[in-house]
Amino acid sequence: MGQGMNQTLLLVHSSTAIFTVVSCQSFTVSSLAIDYNPLAFTAGYVMNATNSYLDVQIVPPHQADVGRQVAAIFRYNPTLMIPAFGSQTYEIYQTPPSNVNTSLVSSGILRIPLASSSRFVVGDAIVARYVFTTHVIYAENVTNFTVQSVTIYTSWSMATYILRAYGINMIDYHVKPINGHWLSAVQDCMHFSDSRYYINIINSSCEASGDDGLNALTYYFNVTQVINSTALIITQYNNWPNVLNVGIGTNLEFSTSQKPFTVYATVTLASASVYNSNSQLYIFTSPINASVGDW
Template identity: 45%
Template sequence: MTCLSIQGEKFFVSEFGAYSNDNIDDTQSIQSAIDKGINYGSGSIIIFGHGTYNLSSTISITNASNLTIIGQGISETLLVGTTRMFIFFAQYCDGLKIASLSIDFDPYPFTAGYVVNATNTYLDIRVQPPHRADIDQRVLGLIRYDPIEMRPAFGPNTYNFYQVPPNYADTSLIRTNILRIPLASLTGLNIGDAVVAVYDIAVHAIYIHDSIDVTIQTINVHSSWGMVLIANRVRRLTVSDYHVTPMNGRWLSANSDCMHFMDTREYISLSDSKCQMQGDDGLNVLTPYVIVTDIINSSTIIIQAFNWTDPLNIEDGTQLEFASSKQPFTAYTRGKIASSTVYTSTSRLFMFTTSINVSIGDLAYVGDTPSLTIRNFTVERNRARGVLLETRNVTISQSIFNKTSGPAILFQPSLYWHEGPPGRNITLTENLYINCNEGIGQQEGFITILPDPTQLIPVITDIRIESSTFYFGNFSRGLIQATNANNIYITGNYIATNTSTPLITICNSRNITANNNTVIDLKAKIDQYYTFDTTDPCHVNLSSLIDLPPSAFNSSFPPPVILT
């Protein structure tokens, strides 16, 4: 039971005609209750009762002040979306709390089963209950699955396939419980393979943007058509007792990220939460990159977004950092926005408080990155990384990364995705890593530092990895991949591996040191604890101050973190 202390005018959704367990659409009644609470003023509380509420369209929350939306508990109040939709879409709120309820969708955003026939134009699968043979759906992706481990396939069986579905070709039922999935091209799937078929990744369960003081507390999400929780330009974000877990034996929870936080400000606090069996990352924290396209004068420039215009909605007073296209992850100057106006449909004119010396083609991004504190967070059996971090001032402690397909933790500013900035000031302490980095998205380390593209100089700096326990799976690669890293310190860790290959791969990095670590090799003896990656553009002579002697890994203490 979670007890929340709340005060304010109360609005019960039942008073507006939303009754649980009657199998009647409650959307308009719930929307009316929320609108009434917002219009009443600051401190309103919207209260759900026990049972299931059906939603056919999105609940909108706009310009709310200190609004609380609360159910009776995650096992007591359930909101079910009956179509492809957002559950909550919130914007321009100051003080918003969503708490003590669960979310699911019916029909499900995916199906799953076993391949019984495969051609270059379609795939037939025998649907495995509780999944359903959904007709008239367009399949966006297929993920090979391991029904024994209950996670996306790993090792030599790793595979996923994404497509632009063929036009006018939707799923159809060809025999009882046999679903035909149209394909744009031949896949690598064979008869007998277990697969999950994903219908969409573009519509999310909870989307909150341009808001202040947002709290997500005691929420359980069982499925989502895309990501589960997105926060975009939220100032001060707190997430606690938040869970994304599949229900009733389903093979997937969300089709994409469990959490995706863009251009968040001041702080993100994440605690006591779990992301399980989702179709992408557990957590992704980033700031979008935009590009300078014209210079009007010394303090006025035009900036254009890459794939969508939303990243240009930057408020006055924000600090932008600038990097050249030749060194995209190394900021060389900053400027504070005085004002901005729309210039074209894809660009915006920005005026700064002082002169800035930038060039056409330079990249720009918001420099006011948040501190990120993660405690008691679990990511397990998902399709991609545990956490993908393109931010600064990070502390991750007392958390579990269990059977993540890619690295447990990935630091990767990316020009491909136009995301950053590079990380710095990072502490990873008292965490437990189990059989990570064995499947889709695999890199060279449980903890991977890998800018995209690789640079000739270090760009990610000050990482401390301490007092943690690492258990290698049969297909895990390496402990740490250090590409373009500076100042990594490894101490007090217990590492149980099953291979004689080096634990640490180094590319164009500096100042990597270790001491007082225990290494237990279950099959062979490690002679060299690190190796240099010489694949272009990695060069041995661009790395220096590497202090990783065998003595730094020959302690004999027990695991500092154990699974209880």
């Protein structure tokens, strides 16, 4: 259990995870508030726009952070304190230029390098998110995982990311901005991948996160090689770590590329071993008539 007293504030001064929980049962994180300084983003108004950079007048309490790489920028509505919407909606993701980082043009004006031209113009209010690093709370292969009475004010990636949980409880969990910030978590408020049994979300809220409020999903894998009737090379292309480690005894459903949501067979995983960086050799308890390209 990770527990604070009367919602202890953890103020973190580096882009690190607060909790990394792997292969645990009945683990609870409770009674904490979590914030980061420096922030994983900055915000302000575009003063100059070219094909290769934006000069931004930073609005306090955001900071003109020098030496950062910017991965995403979106247009903002400072009146409503939400991302711009309707015809003003605009966001870019980029692989930051490798040879140049953010720099100070003059007091309070930050130059943000662009990998390519954009549609941002002078006068736009924007939020710039730096390169995503670690989640605040990360859990993997956990049973009965609980987050209770926890408030997260910002993050360097997702606020809570859970991979393969057998039971999740989010109780009195809140992600929200503080001190006039234009953003809270820079990515998802809650992201639950390949989670099973149940997800309970009670008396919780997500405000001003940079991506999904709640993303609950499973993964699709591709058959890239047939070894024999009970052995297949399975590949994942999303570059998320450990998603192929689904667990011995897991039932997997197969469909063809022509009918991707029509299951033609279900088999049970007997063993798995690493084949290469994004593939594993799966061996099943019974034969399956699978073909390359199946899902």
